[in-house]
Amino acid sequence: MMGVEFVPLSLTPLLIGIFAAIACALPGNFLVLRRQALIxxxxxxxxxxxIVVAFLLTGTVSAAPMLLGAAGAAVLAVVMIEAIRRLGGIEPGAAMGLTFTTLxxxxxxxxxQSDTSGVHLDVEHALYGNLESLIWLDATGWQSLLDFTALAALPVELFRVTAALIGVTAFLWVFWRPLTLSTFDEGFAxxxxxxxxxxGLALVIVAAIAAVAAFDAVGSIIVIAMFICPPAAARLMTNRLxxxxxxxxxxxxxxxxxxxxxxxxxxxWIGFENAVSAAGMIATVSxxxxxxxxxxxxxRARLGTPAA
Known part of the structure; x- marks a missing residue:
């Protein structure tokens, strides 16, 4: 019985981690192929x-202001990167590095400098997230899946990440052809x-939506790793998109x-008593x-060959 009760408790953060990883990896494929992985x-x-500016303006950490704040910041970052690249005459990688470190x-x-003591928003949370704490406290077993009261107590992050994953998948499905053409032959497109x-701007905004949906739960470490590592590893496995x-x-x-x-x-397993950060370990495994x-x-020997 204990194993049955343990599964719902541990399954929720695991699902959030999986959905967040996929939501970031999907647009990451096109960013890697466009040689814009640093974006x-x-x-x-x-x-x-x-997110911080959205919180300061609204006083809440609800999903809508956070998504708008993140999307606005992403657009600002793209504008800054292009302005620095063109006005400064430096290569894109340096412009990206300067932009994201500054912001x-x-x-x-x-x-x-802000009063965020009343909400779950701080520097450590921004880096590592709170994946381990996103358990389904009202679950008493598999029967909770049919209990609407218990379902209402599911972590909101699960719904947020699930919605982001559905949105990213729908975007890639609808715009597959123009994304593919503009990625491999921009002139022909x-x-x-x-x-x-x-x-390209739409791809960045969709990636920003996936990032902010995952950001609150898993932190920036997983977001960074999932945008780059799974797509780059997949690129080494095949030449077909x-x-x-x-x-x-x-x-x-x-x-x-x-x-x-x-x-x-x-x-x-190796004799230590304390667990380690799930975000850090997930990024390490990737x-x-x-x-x-x-x-x-x-x-691996023909990485420069375009995927078909």
């Missing part, structure tokens, strides 16, 4: 000042009348599941998967 890193950093530092300063700049997407989902799920399990039980594919992936 995913920038988004995960600029989400922080966007993230501004977000940290705003957090430290423009001759077909596609607005490649708008498509559809297969790459599938591999990235597999790697995202594996990172979330193995990282969550290792964080809780790994230290006990890095290990990327390292393994870099050594053993079938496409």
């Amino acid at each position: 995913g890193d920038a988004i995960s950093h600029v989400v922080l000042p966007g 993230f530092a501004a977000g940290v300063l705003l957090l430290e 423009q001759t077909l009348g596609l607005r490649t700049s708008a498509i 559809e297969v790459q997407i599938a591999w990235s989902v597999v790697f995202a799920i594996a990172s979330a599941v193995l990282g969550y399990v290792f964080a809780g039980y790994g230290p006990l 890095g290990v998967i990327l390292a393994l594919t870099a050594f053993f992936g079938p496409c």
Whole structure:
């Protein structure tokens, strides 16, 4: 009986971790193929000042202001990157690095100078999230899945991340062709009348929505790792875009599941008493998967070949 009762309690944070990983990995595939993987890193950093400003303006940490704040911050970051790149004449990677470090530092300063004692919003939470605490307290067993009172007590982060995953999946499904064309041959896409700049901006905004949905639950560490590691590892496994997407989902799920399990039980297996951060372990596992594919992936020797 104890095992039956334990499953619902531990399943909720695991599902949140899985859904957040997939929601970030899906748009991350196109960012990696566009050689804009650092934008995913920038988004995960600029989400922080966007959320803080939204909180300061509204006084709440509800989903709608946070999403609007994050989307606004993402758009601001894209504008800043383009302005720095064109006016300063420096390469895009340096412009991205300057932008996201500046905005993230501004977000940290705003957090430290703001009164956030009454809400769950601080620098440590921004980095590591609170995945371990997102348990379903009202669950008493599998029968709770049919209990509407118990279902109402599910962590709101689960619904938020699920909605983001559905939205990201729908965006990729609807705009698959223009995304693919603008990613692999921007000039040809423009001759077909596609607005490649708008498509790129839409991709960034969708990635920002996924990031802010995951940010509150899992923190920026997982968001950064999932935007880059599963898509990059998947790119080393195949040259076909559809297969790459599938591999990235597999790697995202594996990172979330193995990282969550290792964080809780790994230290006990080697003689330590305390568990470690689930966010940190999930990001570590994703890095290990990327390292393994870099050594053993079938496409590691032809990484520069475009996917088809």
